[in-house]
Amino acid sequence: xxxxKHVSKVYPPDSHALRDVSLEIGAGEFVCIVxxxxxxxxxxxxxxxxxxRPTRGxxxxxxxxxxxxxxxxxxxxxxxxxxxxxxxxxxRNKTAFENVAFALEVAGETRKRIRETxxxxxxxxxxxxxxxxxxxxLSGGEQQRVVIARALVHRPKILLADEPTGNLDTLNTNDVIxxxxxxxxxxSTVVLVTHNRDTINALNSRVITIADGRVxxxxxxGKYMLPE
Amino acid sequence: xxxxxxxxxxxxxxxxxxxxxxxxxxATVLVLVLALLSVNVLVGVNAVTSSAIKALEDxxxxxxxxxxxxxxxxxxxxxxxxxxxxxxxxxxxxSADEVLGQFLERHRDDQKILDAIKEVETNPFGATMVxxxxxxxxxxxxxxxxKNPQFSFAIESQTYDDHAVAISRVREIAKxxxxxxxxxxAVFILFSVLIVYNAIRVAIYTQRxxxxxxxxxxxxxxxxxxxxxxxxxxxxLLALAIVGGLxxxxxxxxxxxxKSFFDGADPGLMSFFVANAWYLGVxxxxxxxxxxxxxxxxxxxKYLKK
Numbered sequence: 392x393x394x395x396k397h398v399s400k401v402y403p404p405d406s407h408a409l410r411d412v413s414l415e416i417g418a419g420e421f422v423c424i425v426x427x428x429x430x431x432x433x434x435x436x437x438x439x440x441x442x443x444r445p446t447r448g449x450x451x452x453x454x455x456x457x458x459x460x461x462x463x464x465x466x467x468x469x470x471x472x473x474x475x476x477x478x479x480x481x482x483r484n485k486t487a488f489e490n491v492a493f494a495l496e497v498a499g500e501t502r503k504r505i506r507e508t509x510x511x512x513x514x515x516x517x518x519x520x521x522x523x524x525x526x527x528x529l530s531g532g533e534q535q536r537v538v539i540a541r542a543l544v545h546r547p548k549i550l551l552a553d554e555p556t557g558n559l560d561t562l563n564t565n566d567v568i569x570x571x572x573x574x575x576x577x578x579s580t581v582v583l584v585t586h587n588r589d590t591i592n593a594l595n596s597r598v599i600t601i602a603d604g605r606v607x608x609x610x611x612x613g614k615y616m617l618p619e
Numbered sequence: 620x621x622x623x624x625x626x627x628x629x630x631x632x633x634x635x636x637x638x639x640x641x642x643x644x645x646a647t648v649l650v651l652v653l654a655l656l657s658v659n660v661l662v663g664v665n666a667v668t669s670s671a672i673k674a675l676e677d678x679x680x681x682x683x684x685x686x687x688x689x690x691x692x693x694x695x696x697x698x699x700x701x702x703x704x705x706x707x708x709x710x711x712x713x714s715a716d717e718v719l720g721q722f723l724e725r726h727r728d729d730q731k732i733l734d735a736i737k738e739v740e741t742n743p744f745g746a747t748m749v750x751x752x753x754x755x756x757x758x759x760x761x762x763x764x765x766k767n768p769q770f771s772f773a774i775e776s777q778t779y780d781d782h783a784v785a786i787s788r789v790r791e792i793a794k795x796x797x798x799x800x801x802x803x804x805a806v807f808i809l810f811s812v813l814i815v816y817n818a819i820r821v822a823i824y825t826q827r828x829x830x831x832x833x834x835x836x837x838x839x840x841x842x843x844x845x846x847x848x849x850x851x852x853x854x855x856l857l858a859l860a861i862v863g864g865l866x867x868x869x870x871x872x873x874x875x876x877x878k879s880f881f882d883g884a885d886p887g888l889m890s891f892f893v894a895n896a897w898y899l900g901v902x903x904x905x906x907x908x909x910x911x912x913x914x915x916x917x918x919x920x921k922y923l924k925k
Contacts, residue, residue: 470837480832484639497838499625
């Protein structure tokens, strides 16, 4: 599903964000990518959605080599990978329903499909009763679940979550992680970038640890190994 | 179907943006209005200056005084010769009798002069020919043409020498005014272009977060750009309509007030704008729409590449 071969990223003049990273993530996996600040986790996540291009190496997603993906092809890639960020990125003047529908509207989907799909994904994340609330009327965890619903609306095979619980308390963190597990159970590949020790230890899933731009460990049922 | 859905959605997004960002839109319209007004005011000033110069030029002519008793045939010959020249705008002959009549009318309260004329018994005046050139720089040519030996012997005097300095000064002033008017208009247009570009950039800067989210959820570049361009075009057309209204009000207000400076003659402001309204509207409209579209395209591109 996701294959990175000898990927390096160098920011001019000589800042190495990633050094010769090679890894494979299979379909349906739940993978945590962990590492200290500045390790290169976010650079890796940004490369997967073509926000950054590798300096060396190649990246393949679902058989599509996106190493040198053209600018006009990026929107089609983004519709295949659901993305969730720490800072929510919700439109403040749209309701939860409208924020989720927005992702379908920009893709040119019909009103009929929007009316059918949006309530369905909002139900998956447990927000069907709060569909018409604006972001400021929702808790941090609920806002993040709206973002997850929006990421799911294109039925992506991969969900990439970069520090999705970074701004949340324990209760909301658990809610968001439960939703991610549910999505993974439906068959989607989930890539969770985080440095939350408790979350990683509780998940008991594959853990890839990055430090100083390199993969330092890759455990099938891993724990948080880094010092706090 | 997809095309219709997408087009309808682009228009709908553009309209929602416009309504939602009404204050930013208003500020942008204000800047566009000021830029357009500055150009139009300058165009108006140029029109009035041209009218003033034309009025001055119209006052310039050459009066040719023929000797008393010059036969009508010579006068007709002189008139037809000058009228045939392409440099001539108009030739008029005032007969000797008319000249005498005008003289007597002018001095009707001066008994001494009236008595002196009566004493002479015959008309002491010759006919006068008034020649107008179609351009002030053609007067030297016409003066030269008056040296034609077929009638030059009958000419007693001419007034061109009296006007020569005035004519050359009017020509210099007209040339300078037109030259600096053009430079000033070009500078104002350049400033306006920069102002409009920056106004659009600021308007789009306020929407950078939304642009980022659109990209994140898979909107194509065209889908992100088109509503922004459409918004800018809406604002440009609104600004154009406001400027049209303001200019109309301004011209109606100023025209009668300017007349006093022109001794009651037409200052040329209203006639200029009435004659050129469509031309100015189309040129300014098309320029503004192209300018704001390109500005929006470029400004949005900055956030699409990030």
